[in-house]
Amino acid sequence: MQVYLPIAELSMNLFFLVGIGGAVGFLSGLFGVGGGFLLTPLLIFSGVPSSVAVASVTGQVVAASTSGALSYYRRGQIDLHMAIYLVLSSVLGSFVGVWIFGLLRAAGQLDLFISLGFLILLGFVGTLMMTEAVRSILKRRAGIVVREKLPNQHNWFHGLPWRVRFKKSRLYISVVPVLLLGFCIGIVGALLGIGGGFILVPALVYLLRVPGNMVIGTSLLQVVAMMAATTILHAVTSQSVDILLAFCLMVGGTVGAQFGASAGKYLRGEQLRALLALLVLAVAIRFGISLVIPPSNAFSMAVLGAGGAI
Amino acid sequence: MKRLLLATLLALLAAPAVLFAALVAPAGAEQLVSQVSSEEVAITSSFAGQTLTIFGSIEPEAGSKQKFVEGPYHVVITVTGPLQKRVARKMTNQFGIWINTQQAVFEEFPSFYQVLSDSKLDTITNPVTLAEDSIPLDSIGIGKTSAPYPQSELFRGELVKLMQRKGQFKLNEQGVIFRSDTFYFAQVALPSDAPVGSYIAHTYLFKGGAVVAEKSNGFSVRKIGFERFLGLASHQQPLLYGLVCVMLALFTGWLGGVVFRR
Numbered sequence: 001m002q003v004y005l006p007i008a009e010l011s012m013n014l015f016f017l018v019g020i021g022g023a024v025g026f027l028s029g030l031f032g033v034g035g036g037f038l039l040t041p042l043l044i045f046s047g048v049p050s051s052v053a054v055a056s057v058t059g060q061v062v063a064a065s066t067s068g069a070l071s072y073y074r075r076g077q078i079d080l081h082m083a084i085y086l087v088l089s090s091v092l093g094s095f096v097g098v099w100i101f102g103l104l105r106a107a108g109q110l111d112l113f114i115s116l117g118f119l120i121l122l123g124f125v126g127t128l129m130m131t132e133a134v135r136s137i138l139k140r141r142a143g144i145v146v147r148e149k150l151p152n153q154h155n156w157f158h159g160l161p162w163r164v165r166f167k168k169s170r171l172y173i174s175v176v177p178v179l180l181l182g183f184c185i186g187i188v189g190a191l192l193g194i195g196g197g198f199i200l201v202p203a204l205v206y207l208l209r210v211p212g213n214m215v216i217g218t219s220l221l222q223v224v225a226m227m228a229a230t231t232i233l234h235a236v237t238s239q240s241v242d243i244l245l246a247f248c249l250m251v252g253g254t255v256g257a258q259f260g261a262s263a264g265k266y267l268r269g270e271q272l273r274a275l276l277a278l279l280v281l282a283v284a285i286r287f288g289i290s291l292v293i294p295p296s297n298a299f300s301m302a303v304l305g306a307g308g309a310i
Numbered sequence: 311m312k313r314l315l316l317a318t319l320l321a322l323l324a325a326p327a328v329l330f331a332a333l334v335a336p337a338g339a340e341q342l343v344s345q346v347s348s349e350e351v352a353i354t355s356s357f358a359g360q361t362l363t364i365f366g367s368i369e370p371e372a373g374s375k376q377k378f379v380e381g382p383y384h385v386v387i388t389v390t391g392p393l394q395k396r397v398a399r400k401m402t403n404q405f406g407i408w409i410n411t412q413q414a415v416f417e418e419f420p421s422f423y424q425v426l427s428d429s430k431l432d433t434i435t436n437p438v439t440l441a442e443d444s445i446p447l448d449s450i451g452i453g454k455t456s457a458p459y460p461q462s463e464l465f466r467g468e469l470v471k472l473m474q475r476k477g478q479f480k481l482n483e484q485g486v487i488f489r490s491d492t493f494y495f496a497q498v499a500l501p502s503d504a505p506v507g508s509y510i511a512h513t514y515l516f517k518g519g520a521v522v523a524e525k526s527n528g529f530s531v532r533k534i535g536f537e538r539f540l541g542l543a544s545h546q547q548p549l550l551y552g553l554v555c556v557m558l559a560l561f562t563g564w565l566g567g568v569v570f571r572r
Contacts, residue, residue, distance in 0.1 A: 011503065063560070066560050070563075108410045231556050250559060301397065302396070
């Protein structure tokens with residue numbers, strides 16, 4: 001069944017859209033990430049203009065993260081105090097990100113930047129996750145009891161000025177790294193149409209030493225708030241949010257995420273992380289290859305100025 | 311005597327006029343009467359492209375005493391979509407990665423262009439006549455650019471190729487079908503991603519390699535109903551549109567959590 005997308009200005013199969021939403025939702029439920037980093041490239045490869053894909057996926061990420069954030073909130077596993085700092089700085093970051101997005105689009109380097117951004121980010125995060133997961137799997141095989149890192153181990157930047165007490169996370173650290181982290185994730189999220197959960201979670205764990213039970217909930221809340229702001233910003237600045245496209249993805253994504261979450265119970269943590277790392281690396285390699293191999297056609301085209309007529 | 315003089319004078323005056331009339335209205339001055347099957351193509355949620363029929367007949371020019379026209383005729387129809395500002399870019403290899411390094415911006419480049427004819431264009435007329443009317447897909451008249459000359463034509467050619475691959479530019483040399491000596495029709499397939507806006511179907515009538523009549527018909531492609539409402543809202547109330555998107559997302563996420571909670 002074909003459905004006409006009014007902003008993307010093309011018809012796509014409804015079941016295809018709900019299907020990829022569902023498939024990515026399943027993976028995001030399984031691994032506890034937003035799934036934007038998979039959905040945006042998938043849409044671009046299936047013919048949706050990259051600006052519409054990035055802007056509409058931000059809407060989908062909001063939906064995908066909401067149900068998760070709510071259930072963590074009910075269990076009291078969100079550090080609201082830290083989330084406020086993260087959200088404020090990341091909204092500021094997404095303003096900058098949307099502005100850069102416009103500049104790159106006008107200069108014709110948006111696609112290059114999206115590819116490079118995904119390559120560097122996913123390659124880096126994927127490699128880190130892979131080494132960490134493989135190491136813990138090997139340790140478990142060898143029978144060594146894996147001890148979680150203590151939350152009160154401090155890094156040098158925890159002692160910077162403006163120290164704030166985060167009661168829920170049992171931390172007394174400077175807000176500077178928190179704000180900086182939020183700001184960077186805001187920029188990256190707006191540019192690449194990703195929630196940044198897969199950067200934020202490791203950053204909260206390894207850099208800020210937030211306790212494990214607070215990490216996922218706080219990160220999800222931050223993703224919801226930041227992507228909501230980014231959706232509105234994209235709608236205002238480039239009018240490239242396709243509400244129908246986003247809705248089809250949302251429906252598939254929310255359903256898929258539930259199944260993914262229940263499937264996740266049958267896999268061990270480090271196995272999950274290794275699988276996610278494989279997935280992240282695969283996407284990174286796909287982008288890397290597209291940058292290096294000669295394109296089938298050196299020429300490309302784009303429409304300049306405001307989007308289509310009504 | 312006086313009357314004879316007057317008659318001669320009149321005859322002398324009238325003769326060139328009669329001669330002139332015979333020259334400007336040669337045997338076979340024709341006009342085109344044409345019509346597009348629908349003047350408005352509505353894009354609804356199930357829009358998957360639409361085929362339009364352009365039909366017409368060749369008739370003697372209005373006011374002439376001629377009863378019929380004589381061929382053989384050839385008909386070429388160009389269908390031009392709304393004009394856009396389009397850019398063509400070229401990637402080159404810099405330090406091992408492929409980057410867009412050159413570009414040419416084309417103002418007023420058609421977003422849709424189809425040429426339909428009843429036989430091969432080069433058998434209908436010579437390339438010069440075709441170029442004068444900017445009929446071929448890669449005509450210089452299509453889209454104005456500020457890029458310098460040899461480069462501009464390279465990019466124009468590539469842009470046309472890209473548009474052809476996308477299905478928006480097409481040359482169909484069997485697109486016009488004659489049902490009789492003077493009645494023709496042509497079918498234009500608008501793809502599902504046909505650009506929205508006003509279109510012009512321009513019909514050229516060729517006889518002996520020269521254009522003897524032309525006719526323009528307009529039609530428009532526009533979103534109606536919900537699609538139009540969404541398109542308008544995203545442009546006129548972007549802030550509200552964005553807020554509604556976010557509310558919808560929050561609601562869907564919340565609903566998903568409630569429905570599946572066990």
